[in-house]
Amino acid sequence: MWEFTSPRTIVFGDEALEYLREIQGTKAFIVSGKTVHRMGLVDKVSSYLREAGLEVRVFDDVEPEPSVETVKNGAAAMSEFGPDWIVGLGGGSSMDAAKAMWVLYERPDIEVGMINPLERMGLRAKAKMICIPTTSGSGSEATWAAIITDTVENVKMELPSREVVPDIAILDPALPALMPPALTAQAGLDVLTHAIEAYSSPWRNDFSDALAIKATQLVFEYLPRSYSDPKDSEARGKMHNAATMGGLAFSNSQAGAAHSMGHSLGAVFKISHGRCVGLMLPYVMEFSWRSVLDRYVEIARSLGIASNDEEAARELIDRVRALRKEIGEPDSIREAGVEENDFTSRLEDLTDRAMKSALTPICPRIPSGEEYKRLFLGAYSGTRVDF
Ligand SMILES: [Zn+2]
Structure with missing residues:
Protein backbone atom coordinates (compact mmCIF):
# COMPACT_ATOMS: atom_id res chain seq x y z
CA MET A 1 0.00 0.00 0.00
CA LEU A 178 13.20 39.46 -4.68
CA MET A 179 15.89 36.76 -4.32
CA PRO A 180 19.49 37.70 -5.16
CA PRO A 181 20.94 35.67 -8.09
CA ALA A 182 23.13 33.43 -5.88
CA LEU A 183 20.12 32.37 -3.85
CA THR A 184 18.13 31.74 -7.05
CA ALA A 185 20.96 29.49 -8.21
CA GLN A 186 21.35 27.53 -5.00
CA ALA A 187 17.62 27.09 -4.44
CA GLY A 188 17.24 25.99 -8.07
CA LEU A 189 19.91 23.31 -7.66
CA ASP A 190 18.01 22.02 -4.64
CA VAL A 191 14.93 21.64 -6.85
CA LEU A 192 16.93 19.74 -9.46
CA THR A 193 18.42 17.46 -6.81
CA HIS A 194 15.01 16.72 -5.30
CA ALA A 195 13.63 15.84 -8.72
CA ILE A 196 16.50 13.61 -9.89
CA GLU A 197 16.86 11.84 -6.54
CA ALA A 198 13.09 11.30 -6.27
CA TYR A 199 13.00 9.85 -9.77
CA SER A 200 15.80 7.40 -9.05
CA SER A 201 14.81 6.42 -5.49
CA PRO A 202 13.78 2.81 -4.79
CA TRP A 203 10.65 4.34 -3.25
CA ARG A 204 9.61 6.12 -6.45
CA ASN A 205 6.06 5.61 -7.72
CA ASP A 206 3.92 6.76 -10.63
CA PHE A 207 2.81 9.94 -8.88
CA SER A 208 6.26 11.05 -7.75
CA ASP A 209 7.67 10.15 -11.19
CA ALA A 210 5.31 12.48 -13.03
CA LEU A 211 6.15 15.40 -10.76
CA ALA A 212 9.89 14.68 -10.78
CA ILE A 213 10.16 14.56 -14.58
CA LYS A 214 8.22 17.78 -15.07
CA ALA A 215 10.21 19.54 -12.35
CA THR A 216 13.49 18.46 -13.99
CA GLN A 217 12.38 19.78 -17.37
CA LEU A 218 11.30 23.09 -15.84
CA VAL A 219 14.63 23.56 -14.03
CA PHE A 220 16.74 22.98 -17.15
CA GLU A 221 14.57 25.35 -19.15
CA TYR A 222 13.88 28.13 -16.68
CA LEU A 223 16.62 28.20 -14.01
CA PRO A 224 19.23 29.88 -16.26
CA ARG A 225 16.64 32.48 -17.27
CA SER A 226 15.49 33.30 -13.75
CA TYR A 227 19.15 33.47 -12.66
CA SER A 228 20.27 35.83 -15.41
CA ASP A 229 17.16 38.00 -15.45
CA PRO A 230 15.35 38.40 -12.12
CA LYS A 231 12.60 40.28 -13.94
CA ASP A 232 11.74 37.33 -16.20
CA SER A 233 8.38 36.68 -14.58
CA GLU A 234 7.56 33.66 -16.73
CA ALA A 235 10.79 31.93 -15.65
CA ARG A 236 10.18 32.92 -12.02
CA GLY A 237 6.71 31.46 -12.05
CA LYS A 238 7.88 28.23 -13.67
CA MET A 239 10.73 27.80 -11.17
CA HIS A 240 8.36 28.50 -8.29
CA ASN A 241 6.02 25.77 -9.50
CA ALA A 242 8.98 23.44 -10.12
CA ALA A 243 10.14 23.85 -6.52
CA THR A 244 6.78 22.69 -5.17
CA MET A 245 6.63 19.84 -7.69
CA GLY A 246 10.12 18.75 -6.66
CA GLY A 247 9.02 18.90 -3.02
CA LEU A 248 5.95 16.78 -3.73
CA ALA A 249 8.10 14.32 -5.69
CA PHE A 250 10.80 13.66 -3.08
CA SER A 251 8.38 13.89 -0.19
CA ASN A 252 6.39 11.05 -1.72
CA SER A 253 9.44 9.14 -2.95
CA GLN A 254 12.77 9.91 -1.28
CA ALA A 255 15.95 11.92 -1.66
CA GLY A 256 19.30 10.12 -1.87
CA ALA A 257 23.03 10.44 -1.24
CA ALA A 258 23.36 14.01 -2.56
CA HIS A 259 21.15 14.87 0.40
CA SER A 260 22.80 12.61 3.00
CA MET A 261 26.18 14.08 1.98
CA GLY A 262 24.78 17.58 1.46
CA HIS A 263 23.30 17.69 4.96
CA SER A 264 26.63 16.54 6.36
CA LEU A 265 28.62 19.11 4.38
CA GLY A 266 26.22 21.90 5.33
CA ALA A 267 26.35 21.08 9.04
CA VAL A 268 30.15 20.84 9.17
CA PHE A 269 31.13 23.81 6.98
CA LYS A 270 28.07 26.05 7.20
CA ILE A 271 27.41 26.05 3.46
CA SER A 272 23.84 26.58 2.21
CA HIS A 273 21.71 23.48 1.64
CA GLY A 274 21.13 24.16 -2.06
CA ARG A 275 24.82 24.73 -2.78
CA CYS A 276 25.74 21.53 -0.89
CA VAL A 277 23.30 19.21 -2.62
CA GLY A 278 23.96 20.82 -6.01
CA LEU A 279 27.66 20.31 -5.44
CA MET A 280 27.24 16.63 -4.58
CA LEU A 281 24.61 15.77 -7.21
CA PRO A 282 26.81 14.92 -10.25
CA TYR A 283 29.31 12.98 -8.12
CA VAL A 284 26.49 10.94 -6.61
CA MET A 285 25.00 10.40 -10.08
CA GLU A 286 28.36 9.10 -11.33
CA PHE A 287 28.46 6.76 -8.34
CA SER A 288 24.87 5.54 -8.84
CA TRP A 289 24.35 5.48 -12.58
CA ARG A 290 24.84 1.76 -13.14
CA SER A 291 22.20 0.98 -10.51
CA VAL A 292 19.63 3.33 -12.02
CA LEU A 293 20.64 3.46 -15.66
CA ASP A 294 17.06 3.08 -16.91
CA ARG A 295 15.93 5.97 -14.71
CA TYR A 296 18.70 8.32 -15.85
CA VAL A 297 18.01 7.38 -19.45
CA GLU A 298 14.33 8.26 -19.01
CA ILE A 299 15.24 11.64 -17.55
CA ALA A 300 17.73 12.19 -20.37
CA ARG A 301 15.12 11.31 -23.00
CA SER A 302 12.65 13.76 -21.43
CA LEU A 303 15.27 16.46 -21.97
CA GLY A 304 15.69 15.53 -25.61
CA ILE A 305 18.99 13.61 -25.23
CA ALA A 306 18.86 10.95 -27.93
CA SER A 307 22.18 9.11 -27.68
CA ASN A 308 22.40 5.44 -26.65
CA ASP A 309 21.70 4.48 -23.06
CA GLU A 310 25.10 4.75 -21.38
CA GLU A 311 26.00 7.87 -23.32
CA ALA A 312 22.62 9.40 -22.50
CA ALA A 313 23.22 8.89 -18.78
CA ARG A 314 26.69 10.45 -19.07
CA GLU A 315 25.30 13.34 -21.08
CA LEU A 316 22.66 13.93 -18.43
CA ILE A 317 25.37 14.18 -15.76
CA ASP A 318 27.35 16.55 -18.02
CA ARG A 319 24.23 18.70 -18.41
CA VAL A 320 23.86 18.93 -14.65
CA ARG A 321 27.47 20.13 -14.42
CA ALA A 322 26.98 22.59 -17.29
CA LEU A 323 23.83 24.01 -15.72
CA ARG A 324 25.61 24.43 -12.41
CA LYS A 325 28.45 26.27 -14.11
CA GLU A 326 26.06 28.49 -16.05
CA ILE A 327 24.51 29.73 -12.81
CA GLY A 328 27.85 30.39 -11.14
CA GLU A 329 27.86 27.59 -8.59
CA PRO A 330 31.05 25.75 -7.55
CA ASP A 331 32.13 22.45 -9.06
CA SER A 332 34.03 21.24 -5.99
CA ILE A 333 34.12 21.63 -2.22
CA ARG A 334 37.47 23.37 -2.67
CA GLU A 335 35.84 25.90 -5.02
CA ALA A 336 33.16 26.43 -2.38
CA GLY A 337 35.91 27.92 -0.20
CA VAL A 338 36.80 25.06 2.16
CA GLU A 339 40.54 24.98 3.02
CA GLU A 340 42.26 21.65 2.46
CA ASN A 341 43.40 21.34 6.09
CA ASP A 342 39.90 21.96 7.37
CA PHE A 343 38.47 19.46 4.93
CA THR A 344 40.99 16.74 5.77
CA SER A 345 40.56 17.18 9.50
CA ARG A 346 36.78 16.88 9.19
CA LEU A 347 36.65 14.05 6.66
CA GLU A 348 35.89 11.34 9.23
CA ASP A 349 33.18 13.51 10.73
CA LEU A 350 31.67 14.23 7.29
CA THR A 351 31.61 10.53 6.48
CA ASP A 352 30.21 9.55 9.84
CA ARG A 353 27.33 12.03 9.54
CA ALA A 354 26.44 10.84 6.04
CA MET A 355 26.51 7.21 7.21
CA LYS A 356 24.08 8.06 10.01
CA SER A 357 21.59 9.79 7.69
CA ALA A 358 18.20 8.12 7.48
CA LEU A 359 18.56 8.41 3.69
CA THR A 360 21.63 6.17 3.44
CA PRO A 361 19.84 2.79 3.62
CA ILE A 362 17.41 3.83 0.87
CA CYS A 363 19.87 5.18 -1.69
CA PRO A 364 19.62 3.45 -5.09
CA ARG A 365 23.27 2.41 -4.60
CA ILE A 366 24.05 2.44 -0.91
CA PRO A 367 27.49 3.90 -0.19
CA SER A 368 29.69 2.20 2.40
CA GLY A 369 31.68 4.36 4.81
CA GLU A 370 34.74 3.98 2.59
CA GLU A 371 32.73 4.94 -0.51
CA TYR A 372 31.30 8.01 1.20
CA LYS A 373 34.85 9.03 2.04
CA ARG A 374 35.98 8.59 -1.55
CA LEU A 375 32.95 10.54 -2.77
CA PHE A 376 33.79 13.42 -0.45
CA LEU A 377 37.44 13.33 -1.56
CA GLY A 378 36.42 13.35 -5.22
CA ALA A 379 34.00 16.21 -4.64
CA TYR A 380 36.70 18.13 -2.79
CA SER A 381 39.15 18.06 -5.65
CA GLY A 382 36.59 18.01 -8.47
CA THR A 383 37.61 14.54 -9.68
CA ARG A 384 35.02 12.49 -11.52
CA VAL A 385 33.81 9.35 -9.77
CA ASP A 386 34.91 6.11 -11.45
CA PHE A 387 34.21 3.47 -8.81
ZN1 LIG B 1 16.95 19.55 -0.54
Missing part, protein backbone atom coordinates in the same frame (compact mmCIF):
# COMPACT_ATOMS: atom_id res chain seq x y z
CA TRP A 2 1.23 3.47 -0.87
CA GLU A 3 0.13 6.87 0.26
CA PHE A 4 0.55 10.16 -1.56
CA THR A 5 0.36 13.23 0.66
CA SER A 6 0.08 16.80 -0.57
CA PRO A 7 -1.39 20.13 0.51
CA ARG A 8 -5.16 20.18 0.05
CA THR A 9 -4.92 23.45 -1.86
CA ILE A 10 -2.06 24.83 -3.97
CA VAL A 11 -2.65 28.40 -5.11
CA PHE A 12 -0.21 29.55 -7.80
CA GLY A 13 0.41 32.23 -10.40
CA ASP A 14 0.36 36.02 -10.40
CA GLU A 15 -1.32 37.63 -7.39
CA ALA A 16 -1.66 34.24 -5.66
CA LEU A 17 -1.00 35.99 -2.35
CA GLU A 18 -4.39 37.66 -2.57
CA TYR A 19 -5.91 34.27 -1.76
CA LEU A 20 -5.20 35.21 1.88
CA ARG A 21 -8.06 37.69 1.71
CA GLU A 22 -10.44 34.74 1.63
CA ILE A 23 -9.07 32.86 4.65
CA GLN A 24 -11.72 32.18 7.27
CA GLY A 25 -10.63 32.21 10.89
CA THR A 26 -9.89 34.41 13.88
CA LYS A 27 -6.16 34.52 14.59
CA ALA A 28 -3.11 33.97 12.38
CA PHE A 29 0.43 33.47 13.65
CA ILE A 30 3.10 34.28 11.05
CA VAL A 31 6.48 32.55 11.36
CA SER A 32 9.25 34.26 9.40
CA GLY A 33 12.80 35.62 9.44
CA LYS A 34 14.20 39.13 9.72
CA THR A 35 15.24 39.40 6.06
CA VAL A 36 11.79 38.54 4.75
CA HIS A 37 10.31 40.96 7.28
CA ARG A 38 12.63 43.75 6.08
CA MET A 39 11.58 43.10 2.47
CA GLY A 40 8.03 44.06 3.45
CA LEU A 41 6.54 40.62 2.87
CA VAL A 42 5.43 40.04 6.46
CA ASP A 43 3.51 43.33 6.35
CA LYS A 44 1.92 42.44 3.03
CA VAL A 45 0.79 39.02 4.28
CA SER A 46 -0.42 40.56 7.54
CA SER A 47 -2.48 43.16 5.74
CA TYR A 48 -4.25 40.57 3.58
CA LEU A 49 -5.02 38.45 6.64
CA ARG A 50 -6.37 41.49 8.46
CA GLU A 51 -8.57 42.25 5.46
CA ALA A 52 -9.96 38.73 5.95
CA GLY A 53 -10.82 39.73 9.52
CA LEU A 54 -8.05 37.88 11.34
CA GLU A 55 -5.98 39.13 14.23
CA VAL A 56 -2.28 38.72 13.37
CA ARG A 57 0.83 38.04 15.46
CA VAL A 58 4.34 37.81 13.97
CA PHE A 59 7.35 35.76 15.07
CA ASP A 60 10.30 36.84 12.91
CA ASP A 61 13.19 35.27 14.79
CA VAL A 62 13.78 32.26 12.55
CA GLU A 63 17.45 31.99 11.61
CA PRO A 64 18.87 30.02 8.66
CA GLU A 65 19.10 26.35 9.74
CA PRO A 66 16.63 26.91 12.60
CA SER A 67 17.44 25.48 16.01
CA VAL A 68 15.38 23.52 18.50
CA GLU A 69 15.62 26.61 20.75
CA THR A 70 13.96 28.82 18.12
CA VAL A 71 11.22 26.24 17.66
CA LYS A 72 10.53 26.19 21.39
CA ASN A 73 10.44 29.99 21.58
CA GLY A 74 8.03 30.21 18.66
CA ALA A 75 5.79 27.50 20.08
CA ALA A 76 5.64 29.33 23.41
CA ALA A 77 4.59 32.56 21.67
CA MET A 78 2.05 30.58 19.67
CA SER A 79 0.55 29.04 22.80
CA GLU A 80 0.24 32.43 24.39
CA PHE A 81 -1.57 33.85 21.32
CA GLY A 82 -3.79 30.85 20.47
CA PRO A 83 -3.97 31.02 16.65
CA ASP A 84 -6.26 28.92 14.44
CA TRP A 85 -3.95 29.48 11.45
CA ILE A 86 -0.16 29.14 11.36
CA VAL A 87 1.55 30.83 8.41
CA GLY A 88 5.09 29.79 7.47
CA LEU A 89 6.52 32.62 5.33
CA GLY A 90 10.05 32.45 3.92
CA GLY A 91 12.48 29.85 2.64
CA GLY A 92 12.73 26.28 3.89
CA SER A 93 14.03 27.42 7.28
CA SER A 94 10.97 29.49 8.17
CA MET A 95 8.52 26.94 6.84
CA ASP A 96 10.26 24.04 8.61
CA ALA A 97 10.42 26.01 11.86
CA ALA A 98 6.71 26.85 11.53
CA LYS A 99 5.86 23.17 11.08
CA ALA A 100 7.83 22.11 14.17
CA MET A 101 6.39 24.99 16.25
CA TRP A 102 2.93 23.95 15.16
CA VAL A 103 3.56 20.42 16.45
CA LEU A 104 4.66 21.71 19.87
CA TYR A 105 1.70 24.12 19.97
CA GLU A 106 -0.75 21.30 19.32
CA ARG A 107 1.11 18.78 21.46
CA PRO A 108 2.99 20.51 24.32
CA ASP A 109 3.62 17.05 25.76
CA ILE A 110 6.08 16.00 23.03
CA GLU A 111 9.65 17.01 22.17
CA VAL A 112 10.84 18.17 18.74
CA GLY A 113 13.02 15.08 18.34
CA MET A 114 10.01 12.79 18.82
CA ILE A 115 8.41 13.79 15.51
CA ASN A 116 8.43 10.67 13.35
CA PRO A 117 6.15 8.93 10.86
CA LEU A 118 4.86 6.45 13.44
CA GLU A 119 3.84 9.02 16.05
CA ARG A 120 0.16 9.91 15.62
CA MET A 121 0.08 13.52 16.78
CA GLY A 122 -3.48 14.56 16.02
CA LEU A 123 -2.56 17.94 14.54
CA ARG A 124 -5.29 20.40 13.46
CA ALA A 125 -7.19 20.23 16.73
CA LYS A 126 -6.08 23.84 17.30
CA ALA A 127 -4.86 25.21 13.96
CA LYS A 128 -4.26 24.63 10.28
CA MET A 129 -1.21 25.62 8.30
CA ILE A 130 -0.45 27.83 5.30
CA CYS A 131 3.03 27.89 3.76
CA ILE A 132 4.19 30.73 1.53
CA PRO A 133 7.65 30.18 0.03
CA THR A 134 9.77 33.24 -0.78
CA THR A 135 12.44 31.16 -2.50
CA SER A 136 12.02 28.54 -5.23
CA GLY A 137 13.90 25.67 -3.69
CA SER A 138 13.16 23.60 -0.61
CA GLY A 139 9.63 22.59 -1.55
CA SER A 140 8.91 22.61 2.18
CA GLU A 141 5.48 24.10 1.41
CA ALA A 142 4.51 20.65 0.10
CA THR A 143 6.65 18.20 2.08
CA TRP A 144 6.19 16.19 5.21
CA ALA A 145 9.60 16.85 6.68
CA ALA A 146 11.02 19.59 8.84
CA ILE A 147 14.79 20.02 9.13
CA ILE A 148 15.68 21.38 12.55
CA THR A 149 19.20 21.75 13.95
CA ASP A 150 20.14 20.41 17.35
CA THR A 151 22.76 23.04 18.24
CA VAL A 152 24.07 21.04 21.20
CA GLU A 153 25.03 18.03 19.05
CA ASN A 154 25.41 20.14 15.87
CA VAL A 155 23.26 17.74 13.89
CA LYS A 156 20.42 18.42 11.50
CA MET A 157 17.39 16.39 12.47
CA GLU A 158 15.22 15.26 9.59
CA LEU A 159 11.78 15.12 11.22
CA PRO A 160 9.15 13.45 9.08
CA SER A 161 5.41 13.27 9.67
CA ARG A 162 2.65 13.24 7.09
CA GLU A 163 0.59 15.38 9.45
CA VAL A 164 2.84 18.43 8.97
CA VAL A 165 2.11 18.73 5.25
CA PRO A 166 0.52 22.21 5.07
CA ASP A 167 -3.18 22.60 4.32
CA ILE A 168 -2.56 25.41 1.85
CA ALA A 169 0.53 26.32 -0.20
CA ILE A 170 0.57 29.74 -1.85
CA LEU A 171 3.03 30.12 -4.74
CA ASP A 172 3.23 33.76 -5.76
CA PRO A 173 6.09 34.36 -8.23
CA ALA A 174 6.45 37.98 -7.11
CA LEU A 175 8.05 36.74 -3.88
CA PRO A 176 11.05 34.82 -5.27
CA ALA A 177 11.60 37.73 -7.68
